[in-house]
Amino acid sequence: MTSNPTQTDVTVSETKDPATLDVSVGPQHPGSGHVRILMRVDGDYIVSIDPDIGYVHRGCEKIAENRNYVSNIPHLERPCIIDAIHLNWAYVLPVEELQGVQVPPRGRYISTIAAEMNRIMSHLYWLAINAGVFSGHTTIFMWAFGDRDLFIELAEMLTGARLTYSFLPPGGPRRDLPFGFEDKLTKLLDYFEKRLIEYDRIFFSNPLVVARAKGIGILTKEDAIKLGVAGPVLRGSGVKYDIRKVEPYGAYPDLEFTIPTFEEGDSYARFLVRFEEMKQSISILRQALKKIPQGPIARKAPLVAPEGEAIGRVESSRGECAVMVMGDNSDKPYRVRVMNGSFRNLVAMPYLIRNVHIADMPIIYGSLDYWPVEADR
């Protein structure tokens, strides 16, 4: 802790060459959320960057030590507001493990349906802002945001809220599938599957997008593993690793899906991973609607958790989200630690955004799908 820290304590680590210039990108919302990226540029080239995060830090983990297990849910899912189900689920899994509560099969299916809808919504948000706007493609911004709203309306029908659902307290989801939900979701998936073909034609196969993203920001397989990146960034570098497969939770053991991976490791490969994941989510949702069993949706969970620690993790839209909860026989956790995809992928940012044109920076930043609030917590 420096006694009187000023802005100068944020520096690019290498020694400064007089020909270079330091430029601050942000913290006024350079795209998705508040982050400052301190760039050192030499003409049109970025020499190095230093991500300065923490502008939206709100001390989630400290707050969690002062709230009971249930009232922790709303604020722990806020860090990634467009991916709330996954953050909620990652927190609830260890709490349920500590309390010894088993969610009934129907409850696990409903959670899975909500989570996969959330994955599509989150990827559509990424497609609109981080891929569309950052590459100057206004059409895909409008299309993806428009289609995302159809999913949001269905999520509202299921959970009662558009974005911040607080849908999964310990023990199982809050509500059963509402009347007519299956039909609406089936119709929406049929529509969305056709839309994905149009997305491919206007965006993913668009020569302008390919020219801007292909070969830019290459993260090799070895580096991806060494840097410990997670989620679509890892799979875009050719590593087949998905928490839904290696540590199945919810209804995923019963459902068939593949893990899309691409060997290239460039920004375009990371674009395509998310595109293919949306197709897989459609298939998962269809299977889940077909296979969902009858029965109770939730069990009653105690308000206290015994002494001990448990880690739960889910594959969120931005990669592995692991939460450790430490109980101490009271109704409040002793310690909660949230380890999520955005914070892990942050280490790849200074690694990828160097020796590139300034114009390539938004593409690389967008391809990481970095969500500043999730990283800051």
Added chain:
Amino acid sequence: MSQSSLSREEGIVNKFKSRFTESVKETKIDRARRITVTCDKDHILEIAKFTRDEIAFDHIIGICGVDFPTHKKLEVLHFLGSVTNPDMHGIILILKTELPKENPSIASVVSVWESAHFHERETFEMFGINFEGHPDLRKLLTLDNWEGPPPMLKDLKFPEMSQR
């Protein structure tokens, strides 16, 4: 989870037991896919290198500090995962280290796992733990004008914090 399915976890625990006698104090299989290894803080680098090179735990999922004011100690937990070795998929290996409350200090594992960089910076800032040998140990998340004690320590109570 049946007993035979714990063979992967037992294999890892046995490797630790046969390699380290003094520096690993305790090994415990919490449940399937979760192993806790309590280490001596002076040998953390040696254990980290062994964990990476011999049993292929290639990345850090997170680093967590925990404050125990009644025992006058801090704990540092390194959560490790493996993507290169399919046999280790899904296992979280936890290296647990105890530190004294006064001037807590531990060797940085950035030289072993580059992914530890930001996690160690955060733990340094939130718990005041000095990671020796970290290339760039600066504050990360708190405000530039934050002058209080490390915020995640238990002595810092919530109402006082919100009044700042």
